[in-house]
Each structure stands twice: as structure tokens, then as C-alpha cells.
Amino acid sequence: MRVSVQEAVFDLGAETTAFAQGHSDMGAIVTFTGVVRDLPDDPLQVMEIEHYPGMTEAALQEMAQTAITRFTLGDVLVIHRFGALKPGEMIMMVATAARHRKDAFEGAEFLMDYLKSRAPFWKREITATSADWVASKEEDEAALKRW
Amino acid sequence: MDVLYFAWVRERIGVPREVVETEALTVNDLIAELRAREDRYDLAFSDLSALRVAVDQKLADFDTPLKGVREIAFFPPMTGG
Numbered sequence: 001m002r003v004s005v006q007e008a009v010f011d012l013g014a015e016t017t018a019f020a021q022g023h024s025d026m027g028a029i030v031t032f033t034g035v036v037r038d039l040p041d042d043p044l045q046v047m048e049i050e051h052y053p054g055m056t057e058a059a060l061q062e063m064a065q066t067a068i069t070r071f072t073l074g075d076v077l078v079i080h081r082f083g084a085l086k087p088g089e090m091i092m093m094v095a096t097a098a099r100h101r102k103d104a105f106e107g108a109e110f111l112m113d114y115l116k117s118r119a120p121f122w123k124r125e126i127t128a129t130s131a132d133w134v135a136s137k138e139e140d141e142a143a144l145k146r147w
Numbered sequence: 148m149d150v151l152y153f154a155w156v157r158e159r160i161g162v163p164r165e166v167v168e169t170e171a172l173t174v175n176d177l178i179a180e181l182r183a184r185e186d187r188y189d190l191a192f193s194d195l196s197a198l199r200v201a202v203d204q205k206l207a208d209f210d211t212p213l214k215g216v217r218e219i220a221f222f223p224p225m226t227g228g
Contacts, residue, residue: 034228050153050154052151052153052201052204052220052222054204055201055204055205055220058204058205080227091228092227092228112228115227115228116225116226116227116228117224117225117226117227118206118225118227119225119227119228120153120201120220120222120225120227121225121226121227121228122153122154122222122223122225122226123226124154133154133155133223133226134226135224135226136223136224136225136226141224
């Protein structure tokens with residue numbers, strides 16, 4: 001299991017390849033990647049991501065450990081960036097390894113649902129005319145009830 | 148105790164962290180003390196439904212006791228992922 005909270009860009013291909021190595025007993029690797037989405041009406045200049053150093057790493061490690069136990073995962077990787085990101089840049093990735101694909105998919109979805117509303121990150125969208133904190137969505141909170 | 152603020156809570160209060168000397172028994176008591184201090188705190192804490200709290204870096208409820216606590220953080224609902 002590896003959790004990384006970092007400002008630097010990450011290489012999705014290299015991370016996925018490295019993650020897949022050494023898991024010959026795992027038949028399924030699932031990855032999800034979050035990308036900074038541009039705004040349709042008021043073009044996004046920068047997405048600023050703030051986090052709570054210390055708590056962020058601990059929260060992500062706890063989520064990863066819970067996912068490993070609950071979905072019988074062989075391994076988990078979580079990378080989440082902070083700082084100033086431009087549209088199209090990768091914000092974060094999760095990877096899960098399991099013996100079978102259902103557990104790998106469900107483990108990744110579980111991690112994403114918890115990352116959305118239980119990991120201490122806050123996003124702000126900077127455009128030419130505004131600088132607004134992204135509001136949490138009720139559907140993100142509701143998504144946790146599934147688990 | 149160290150009190151930390153994030154996102155728009157930090158902006159409204161004007162500092163990312165500060166040391167607060169308090170005898171408050173719970174998070175709610177601490178919030179009441181801060182609100183009585185200055186308008187910027189009163190404004191930041193005016194709607195608790197828009198706030199979350201972490202006690203020693205774990206998400207907590209507003210009625211959490213503060214005995215032995217070293218660090219408390221206030222912030223809006225999280226938007227990770």
C-alpha cells in the first residue's frame with residue numbers, strides 16, 4: 001500500500017506499470033484518474049487545491065487499509081496532488097489490485113467515494129472573473145451510504 | 148491549543164493557524180468563546196451546518212470534549228478526488 005500527497009505531477013503510465021509489477025497472484029488491476037475539468041462558460045485558469053498536511057496522509061492511509069480489508073485487495077495506490085493545477089492536468093489517481101475484477105472495481109469506487117468527502121482537500125476555481133471555493137455536493141455525501 | 152483554519156474559514160478569520168488559550172470543555176464551547184471575541188470569528192462560525200471539525204486530525208462532532216486535545220481544525224465540507 002502506498003499513499004502520496006504531492007505537489008508534483010505524476011506519470012500515470014509509470015505508476016500503473018510499477019504498481020502492477022510484483023502482483024502475479026492478482027488477476028485484476030483497476031485504475032481511476034481524476035483530471036482538472038475546464039468550465040464551459042467561464043474558462044478555468046487555475047484550480048487551487050489546499051489540504052491539511054498530516055491529517056490528509058493519515059485519512060488516506062486509513063481509507064486504503066479499510067479498502068484492502070473490505071474488498072480483499074492485494075494492494076492499493078493513492079496519489080493526490082495539491083497546489084495550482086491547470087485544466088487537463090491530472091489531480092489524483094487510485095489503483096487497486098485484486099484476484100478478481102469485481103473486488104478491484106468496487107475497491108476503487110469505494111476509495112473514490114470516500115476521497116471526495118472524507119479526505120481533507122478543498123478546491124478553488126480561479127477564472128478571469130471569479131475565485132470560488134468548490135461547494136461539496138449532496139450526491140457525494142449520499143454516495144457513502146452505498147458502502 | 149493549536150487552532151487551524153482551512154479554505155474559506157481561513158480567509159474569513161484571516162490566519163491559517165493560531166494558539167488559543169482556553170478552558171473550553173467542548174468544541175461547541177470553544178466556538179462560543181471565539182464568536183464572542185471578534186466579528187470575524189462570529190461571521191466564520193455563523194452557520195455550523197456549513198462547517199466540519201477535526202480534533203487531533205480526526206473528523207469529530209461539535210460536542211467532542213477538549214480535555215487533552217492538542218490540535219483542532221475548522222473547515223468547510225471537503226472536496227477531494
